Amino acid sequence: MINVKVMAVLDLVSILQKREIAFSVEDGTTIRGLLEIMCSQYGPELEKKIYVDKDKELLNLNLYLNGRHIHFLGGLDAVLRNEDTVLLIPYASGG
Amino acid sequence: MISGGYTGKILRVNLTDKSYREEKLSEEVAKNYLGGAGFGLKYLFTEVPGGTGALDEGNKLIFAPGPLTGTKAPCASRVAVAAKSPLTGGAGVALSGGFFPAELKFAGYDILIIEGKSVEPVYVYINGTNVSFRSAKHLWGMKTSDCQRVIKDELHDQNIRIACIGPAGEKLSYMAAIINERHAAGRKGLGAVMGSKNLKAIAVRGNAEIAIADEKAFSEARRRMLQAMKESPVVYPEFSKHGTPMTVDVTGGLGIFPAANWSRTGEWIPFEALGIEGNNKRKSGREFCYGCPVGCSQNKLVREGEYAGYLSIPEFETIYSFGGETGVDNLDSVIAADYLCDELGLDSISTGVAIGFAMELFERGILTEKDTDGMELKFGNHRAMVEMVKKIAFRQGFGDVLADGTRIAAARIGKDSEKYCMHIKGLEMPGYDVRGAKAHGLSFATAYTGADHNRGYAFQEIFGVPVPYPVDRFAIEGKGKLTKWNQDMRAATCDSPLMCAFLLDMAVPGFAAENTADLVSSATGLKFTPEEVYQIGERINNLARVFNIREGLRRKDDTLPERLMTEPLKGGNSKGQYIPKNDLDQMLDEYYAERGWNKEGIPTRRKLESLGLNECIDTLEKIGGLKID
Numbered sequence: 001m002i003n004v005k006v007m008a009v010l011d012l013v014s015i016l017q018k019r020e021i022a023f024s025v026e027d028g029t030t031i032r033g034l035l036e037i038m039c040s041q042y043g044p045e046l047e048k049k050i051y052v053d054k055d056k057e058l059l060n061l062n063l064y065l066n067g068r069h070i071h072f073l074g075g076l077d078a079v080l081r082n083e084d085t086v087l088l089i090p091y092a093s094g095g
Numbered sequence: 096m097i098s099g100g101y102t103g104k105i106l107r108v109n110l111t112d113k114s115y116r117e118e119k120l121s122e123e124v125a126k127n128y129l130g131g132a133g134f135g136l137k138y139l140f141t142e143v144p145g146g147t148g149a150l151d152e153g154n155k156l157i158f159a160p161g162p163l164t165g166t167k168a169p170c171a172s173r174v175a176v177a178a179k180s181p182l183t184g185g186a187g188v189a190l191s192g193g194f195f196p197a198e199l200k201f202a203g204y205d206i207l208i209i210e211g212k213s214v215e216p217v218y219v220y221i222n223g224t225n226v227s228f229r230s231a232k233h234l235w236g237m238k239t240s241d242c243q244r245v246i247k248d249e250l251h252d253q254n255i256r257i258a259c260i261g262p263a264g265e266k267l268s269y270m271a272a273i274i275n276e277r278h279a280a281g282r283k284g285l286g287a288v289m290g291s292k293n294l295k296a297i298a299v300r301g302n303a304e305i306a307i308a309d310e311k312a313f314s315e316a317r318r319r320m321l322q323a324m325k326e327s328p329v330v331y332p333e334f335s336k337h338g339t340p341m342t343v344d345v346t347g348g349l350g351i352f353p354a355a356n357w358s359r360t361g362e363w364i365p366f367e368a369l370g371i372e373g374n375n376k377r378k379s380g381r382e383f384c385y386g387c388p389v390g391c392s393q394n395k396l397v398r399e400g401e402y403a404g405y406l407s408i409p410e411f412e413t414i415y416s417f418g419g420e421t422g423v424d425n426l427d428s429v430i431a432a433d434y435l436c437d438e439l440g441l442d443s444i445s446t447g448v449a450i451g452f453a454m455e456l457f458e459r460g461i462l463t464e465k466d467t468d469g470m471e472l473k474f475g476n477h478r479a480m481v482e483m484v485k486k487i488a489f490r491q492g493f494g495d496v497l498a499d500g501t502r503i504a505a506a507r508i509g510k511d512s513e514k515y516c517m518h519i520k521g522l523e524m525p526g527y528d529v530r531g532a533k534a535h536g537l538s539f540a541t542a543y544t545g546a547d548h549n550r551g552y553a554f555q556e557i558f559g560v561p562v563p564y565p566v567d568r569f570a571i572e573g574k575g576k577l578t579k580w581n582q583d584m585r586a587a588t589c590d591s592p593l594m595c596a597f598l599l600d601m602a603v604p605g606f607a608a609e610n611t612a613d614l615v616s617s618a619t620g621l622k623f624t625p626e627e628v629y630q631i632g633e634r635i636n637n638l639a640r641v642f643n644i645r646e647g648l649r650r651k652d653d654t655l656p657e658r659l660m661t662e663p664l665k666g667g668n669s670k671g672q673y674i675p676k677n678d679l680d681q682m683l684d685e686y687y688a689e690r691g692w693n694k695e696g697i698p699t700r701r702k703l704e705s706l707g708l709n710e711c712i713d714t715l716e717k718i719g720g721l722k723i724d
């Protein structure tokens with residue numbers, strides 16, 4: 001098993017009821033796998049926040065692995081390592 | 096031929112001899128510069144000779160709305176204010192929203208050029224084609240809301256729109272803003288330029304309608320934009336509900352919300368206190384700019400405690416500057432400081448950063464209570480922070496040391512304090528620790544106005560918007576090309592038509608140039624292709640560059656504060672990131688090459704010719720010792 005940290009901001013915090021959550025997951029778990037675990041724990045409200053579509057391919061938010069956007073790390077199939085931080089940021093704007 | 100959008104008129108007001116005249120807007124200027132910042136910079140370049148002091152009589156203060164301002168195009172009530180900046184010594188442009196910009200168009204003008212200097216305090220009243228000069232002796236010393244109220248009362252017209260300065264502008268603080276309603280053309284010290292002319296206010300009233308050249312095409316273009324806003328994942332309800340304070344949470348998550356004068360970014364992230372959670376608790380209605388369906392400006396009211404009764408609209412940048420930057424996690428005090436900036440006429444970003452800078456010097460023992468009028472100016476001391484805003488505006492005691500920004504303060508204080516100064520070209524840094532957002536950093540380093548997030552916002556890095564393509568915020572490669580795109584697109588589609596920049600990344604990023612081309616062409620009757628629109632952005636950035644070169648700015652000025660080049664971030668989701676000098680040089684080389692500038696950052700003849708900027712070639716040729724390729 002490996003330990004990963006999930007960090008969320010904006011309205012995800014009220015769904016997760018925490019800004020940071022620690023997860024222990026199987027070795028070789030991908031980001032997609034981690035999101036599945038999270039959705040099974042937090043239900044359809046979270047699922048709706050994460051995915052645009054039923055096939056769960058289109059994301060409704062930005063995901064970062066150790067600060068880098070997952071687009072540059074293999075997307076949802078990026079494999080997690082021990083002590084990784086996964087950051088979830090809902091679409092936002094206005095700076 | 097111009098047959099709508101523009102009013103076709105320029106108003107030139109001379110404060111020295113109290114004269115004014117109308118001039119015709121040339122179609123060539125409209126085609127080449129579009130409006131807003133483009134117009135402001137064009138007239139500044141042509142009419143303010145090189146070497147003019149920012150507070151000299153020869154500097155001009157130019158107000159330019161855009162061809163879309165005052166029309167039914169959404170979110171277009173904006174005005175660009177341009178002058179040589181006292182803070183940077185280069186081209187200064189700041190934008191403001193609200194109702195004043197549309198009113199200036201209704202009064203009949205595409206551009207208002209203020210020149211000269213009045214001997215005594217004065218305000219200018221523009222009522223359609225009638226212009227009068229009125230004494231402002233009784234207004235001198237007034238806060239901005241009082242000034243606006245008194246002028247409305249004495250002119251017996253509550254619907255007049257007014258842009259004015261507060262005590263900070265009167266006292267020529269280089270951080271002084273120009274305030275209309277509660278909106279600010281805040282940055283680059285343009286309020287000091289207005290103060291140097293003894294001009295307290297400009298009161299405007301008009302009732303002309305802005306003609307539209309092709310109603311059918313215009314309403315189709317408008318419909319498409321409104322549809323894009325509706326389909327945006329962000330505009331409704333998120334942005335209209337939360338406004339810019341959302342960005343505290345986003346930058347906090349990314350580990351780039353600056354903390355304690357950028358010494359603790361990523362290690363201290365006051366999400367609950369300063370993010371939407373804290374903001375939503377203080378919400379008290381919202382405001383809309385003229386013709387905007389979004390209404391992102393959120394009133395925040397302090398309901399209890401020592402700051403009870405203060406009401407303001409603290410945007411993200413202000414929450415950064417009076418919150419993160421000063422190590423203060425008391426949002427009530429941020430609201431109070433923001434209110435005071437609006438009332439006293441100060442730029443909240445520069446003011447907060449100047450206070451944060453002094454706090455770091457105090458913590459390091461470079462300043463002591465002897466220097467700070469007995470104040471314990473430590474990070475987190477919200478009472479001292481609020482007190483300092485007043486002292487700066489009135490140049491009282493230690494406030495006078497900070498009143499002209501961090502660069503001048505560091506020169507006054509000495510003791511190696513410059514290395515804790517967070518500015519570029521004299522303009523204080525906005526709220527993004529660009530060690531974790533490299534294109535954003537490159538844009539700050541190269542923007543013609545100094546450390547300005549509004550001249551080329553890298554929304555790809557901050558909000559993950561994959562337009563024109565996805566961007567790795569930590570990478571160095573490709574940032575020159577991206578920065579050119581961001582700066583030119585921003586100048587062309589926001590700063591000049593004029594259009595609220597929030598829409599660029601939220602609603603129209605994929606077709607911004609087309610959107611502007613369609614709206615402006617149908618409104619004005621002039622034909623703009625998307626390619627021409629984009630090229631206008633490029634022309635504006637090149638013209639501003641040559642203005643700055645004429646004023647002595649060079650490659651060495653396209654830099655970052657020392658801290659960002661030597662200290663990696665110690666915590667958060669950008670831990671370990673920084674921009675060593677070599678990386679900055681690499682990005683600069685790529686950026687200059689993309690722009691068609693030489694290694695020194697001087698635009699080449701070929702580039703300037705291709706943009707029709709032959710007057711810029713003449714200017715460069717006259718500068719001794721300059722290598723022009």
Ligand code: SF4
Binds near residue numbers: 192384389390391595
């Ligand atoms: S989105 Fe906000 S800042 Fe932009 S025009 Fe509308 S109310 Fe004004």
